[in-house]
Amino acid sequence: MFMSKAYSKAKQRIDQARRDGSTTLDLSRMGLTKVPEAIGKLTNLQELNLSYNQISSLPEVLVKLTSLQRLYLMENQISSLPEGLEKLTSLQELILCFNQISSLPEGLGKLTSLQKLNLSGNEISSLPEGLGKLTSLQELILYTNKISSLPEGLGKLTSLQKLNLSGNEISSLPEGLGKLTSLQELILYTNKISSLPEGLGKLTSLQKLNLSGNEISSLPEGLGKLTSLQELNLWENQISSLPEGLGKLTSLQRLHLRDNQISSLPEGLGKLTSLQRLNLDNNPLNLELAAAYSQGTAVVLEYLRSQARSRQVELNEAKLIMVGEGEVGKTSLLGALCGDKWVENRPTTHGIEIKSFTVKVPDSGKEIKLNGWDFGGQPVYRPTHQLFFSAPAVYLVLWKPREGPQQNFIEYWINLIKHRAPEAKILVVATHGGPNARQPDIDSDDITTRFGGDTVLGFFHVDSKSDATVNPIGIDELKEAIARAASLPEVGRKVPAKWQQLREKLQTTAKAYISYDEVITLCAEQEMDKSEANLFLGISHTLGHLIHYHNDNLLKNIVILKPDWLAKAISFVLDDKETRKNGGLVKFSRLNQLWNDPQREETERYPEELHPIFRKLMERFDLSYRVAVDPLRKLLNMLVGSDFHTRVAPAAF
Numbered sequence: 001m002f003m004s005k006a007y008s009k010a011k012q013r014i015d016q017a018r019r020d021g022s023t024t025l026d027l028s029r030m031g032l033t034k035v036p037e038a039i040g041k042l043t044n045l046q047e048l049n050l051s052y053n054q055i056s057s058l059p060e061v062l063v064k065l066t067s068l069q070r071l072y073l074m075e076n077q078i079s080s081l082p083e084g085l086e087k088l089t090s091l092q093e094l095i096l097c098f099n100q101i102s103s104l105p106e107g108l109g110k111l112t113s114l115q116k117l118n119l120s121g122n123e124i125s126s127l128p129e130g131l132g133k134l135t136s137l138q139e140l141i142l143y144t145n146k147i148s149s150l151p152e153g154l155g156k157l158t159s160l161q162k163l164n165l166s167g168n169e170i171s172s173l174p175e176g177l178g179k180l181t182s183l184q185e186l187i188l189y190t191n192k193i194s195s196l197p198e199g200l201g202k203l204t205s206l207q208k209l210n211l212s213g214n215e216i217s218s219l220p221e222g223l224g225k226l227t228s229l230q231e232l233n234l235w236e237n238q239i240s241s242l243p244e245g246l247g248k249l250t251s252l253q254r255l256h257l258r259d260n261q262i263s264s265l266p267e268g269l270g271k272l273t274s275l276q277r278l279n280l281d282n283n284p285l286n287l288e289l290a291a292a293y294s295q296g297t298a299v300v301l302e303y304l305r306s307q308a309r310s311r312q313v314e315l316n317e318a319k320l321i322m323v324g325e326g327e328v329g330k331t332s333l334l335g336a337l338c339g340d341k342w343v344e345n346r347p348t349t350h351g352i353e354i355k356s357f358t359v360k361v362p363d364s365g366k367e368i369k370l371n372g373w374d375f376g377g378q379p380v381y382r383p384t385h386q387l388f389f390s391a392p393a394v395y396l397v398l399w400k401p402r403e404g405p406q407q408n409f410i411e412y413w414i415n416l417i418k419h420r421a422p423e424a425k426i427l428v429v430a431t432h433g434g435p436n437a438r439q440p441d442i443d444s445d446d447i448t449t450r451f452g453g454d455t456v457l458g459f460f461h462v463d464s465k466s467d468a469t470v471n472p473i474g475i476d477e478l479k480e481a482i483a484r485a486a487s488l489p490e491v492g493r494k495v496p497a498k499w500q501q502l503r504e505k506l507q508t509t510a511k512a513y514i515s516y517d518e519v520i521t522l523c524a525e526q527e528m529d530k531s532e533a534n535l536f537l538g539i540s541h542t543l544g545h546l547i548h549y550h551n552d553n554l555l556k557n558i559v560i561l562k563p564d565w566l567a568k569a570i571s572f573v574l575d576d577k578e579t580r581k582n583g584g585l586v587k588f589s590r591l592n593q594l595w596n597d598p599q600r601e602e603t604e605r606y607p608e609e610l611h612p613i614f615r616k617l618m619e620r621f622d623l624s625y626r627v628a629v630d631p632l633r634k635l636l637n638m639l640v641g642s643d644f645h646t647r648v649a650p651a652a653f
Helices: 005-020 037-041 060-064 106-110 129-133 152-156 175-179 198-202 221-225 244-248 267-271 287-293 297-309 330-337 379-385 410-420 444-451 475-485 497-508 516-525 530-543 563-574 577-581 588-595 608-620 631-640
Strands: 024-026 047-049 070-072 093-095 116-118 139-141 162-164 185-187 208-210 231-233 254-256 277-279 312-315 317-324 352-360 367-375 394-399 425-430 456-461 493-496 513-515 558-560 585-587 624-626 645-648
Touching (some): 005 024, 005 037, 037 060, 106 129, 129 152, 152 175, 175 198, 198 221, 221 244, 244 267, 267 297, 287 297, 287 530, 297 493, 297 530, 317 330, 317 410, 330 352, 330 394, 394 410, 410 425, 425 444, 444 456, 456 475, 497 516, 497 530, 513 516, 558 563, 563 588, 563 608, 577 585, 585 588, 588 608
Parallel strands (some): 024 047, 093 116, 139 162, 162 185, 185 208, 317 367, 317 394, 394 425, 425 456
Antiparallel strands (some): 312 493, 352 367, 513 558, 624 645
C-alpha cells in the first residue's frame, strides 16, 4: 500500500512516542491528509496536536486515547466528528477552529471535563441542547459560523467565563443567558440582534461586552447592574438613547458608541470616574455635547456633571447665516424675514449684523428662533467668514439673476460653506424677483447632483421689497423651508439654566469684550467652579456665542462678546486702500491708525492694547504674516525705534 512521505514521517513519530512513553505528540504542519491508525496505541497520550494539515476525517481509533486532555485540530478540512468522541472523558481542551464542520453530535455533551471548546470558522448552523451538560466549560468560542439561535441549555454552563459568538446570524438571545454568572467576556459582534434580554443584567462578573455591528435600537435598564464591566462596545447599531442606569457602571473604562443615532447622553454617565475612553464618532450629537466631545472624554464627563448639578432649560434656537456678493440684498432679505419695513438704499454692511426672527415648523407647529447673521458680501470681507462657519446652521446663498449665477460665485460660496461646515443645510435664493425682473437662470439639477440633495435643500426666488400695497414675494415659502431645515439635532437641546442665564447676561452687555478673569468671576456668581467655567467658555466658543482661544498665551486673556466688532476690526485692514496699493505690506503704525482712527465713532475704535491680539488673530487664520528681516536690520530697527511690517496674505484680497 502506497504511503505518502508525510504519512510515513508521522507514523515514525507515533512509533517513537510509543517507545518513549511520551504524553505529548506534535504532528502539526506536516501536510497530512490522513491520521495513521497506529495513533490509537498511545494510551498514555495527554496532548495531541494535528493542526494545520489537510485532514478530512478522524480515525475511529482516536477514541481509544482515554488519557487525552488536549486535542488541537485547527486549520484542517474536517467535516464531521467521529462517533464515540464522548469516550474522551479526560479531555479538557478541544480546538477545532477553521474546519468544515456543519453539525455537532449530541454526545459532545458527555465531555464533562472539557474546559475550552473552540469551533470558530466552521459552518455550524445550530448547537445541540446537550452542550449545556458541559458544566466544567470555561471558554466557548464559536465565532464565524452560521448559528441563528442559541439553545436554552446554554444557561447551564455555570463555569463559563468567555463566550464568543461573533460573526453569526443570531437575532435574539435566550433569557437563560443571564444564568452564566461566572461569565467575564461576552462577544457577540456582527450578528442580527435587535433587542437584549433584561436577564443580561444578572451577569455581574462580566468585564467585557461587545455587541457592535448588530441592529440594537435600545438598551435594557438592567445593563446598569453590570458593575464589574470594564469595556462596553456598541459600535454600528441603531441606538438613539442610553439608559440612565449606565451611570452605575462604576468600573467602566472604555465605552464605544460610534456609528449610532445618539444626540445626547444621560447625565448619570458623568459619574463614571473610571472612564478613560469614550468613542462617539459618527453620531448626530447635539451642539453642546459635540463641542465637549471635541475636547476629550474628561470634558464630556465634566459637561454631564454640570448638567446634573443644575436645572435644565430647552433651547429651540438655530443659526441662520446669509452669504453672497455685495449688494445682493442680504440685509434687505433679513429685514423681510424679520417683518421689518422696507428701507430704500440701505447702507453697505460692514462685518456682521445679527437679527432674530421666529419660524414655525410645518406639521408640528414648533417655534424655532433663528439668529440671522448678515455678513458683508464684498470680497475684502470674505476671509473673516471662516471665523464663524464652524457651528451647524442653516445657510442662505444669495444671488441676483440679472447678473447671472457665475458672476455671483454661487459655487464659491457653497464650497466655502462645505469646507468649514460639512454638515451644513444650504438654501440657494435668487433676489430682486419682482414682476418685471429677470427670472432665475441656474442649473439647479447640476448643483444638487454635485453638492448633494442633503446639503443643497432647495432653490427660491424672492423680492424683499414691500410697501403699503405690495408684500414681499416668496418670503413665506422661504420661511417654511428655513423652518424645515432648522430642525437640526441641536434644536430643542437641554443646557444648564445657569449657562443660558450667563449667556444672556453676556449678550446684553454693552461691552464688545471682557477679560478672562471677569468671566471667571461671573461664572462664580452662578456657582460654577473654574473647571466648569472653562467648559462653558470652550463650548460657547464652538457655538459661536463668543470667541475665546484658551490654548494661545496671547489670546486666552480676552473673551470677545461681539463677533461683528471683531470682523469689522479685521475688515478695516482688508479694505484699506493704502495697504492694497502696497501689495498688502503694512506697517504696525498704520495698523494702529486703522484700528484707532479718531474719525470713526467710538464703537468702531479699538484700544492700542488690543492691536497685538488682532495681529495674532490675523496670523492665526492665515490672513497675514510677519515680514522676515535679517537679524542686523531687526536690531537696528529696535535701536532707532523704526517701525515693523506685516503683510496681508494675497488670498485675503
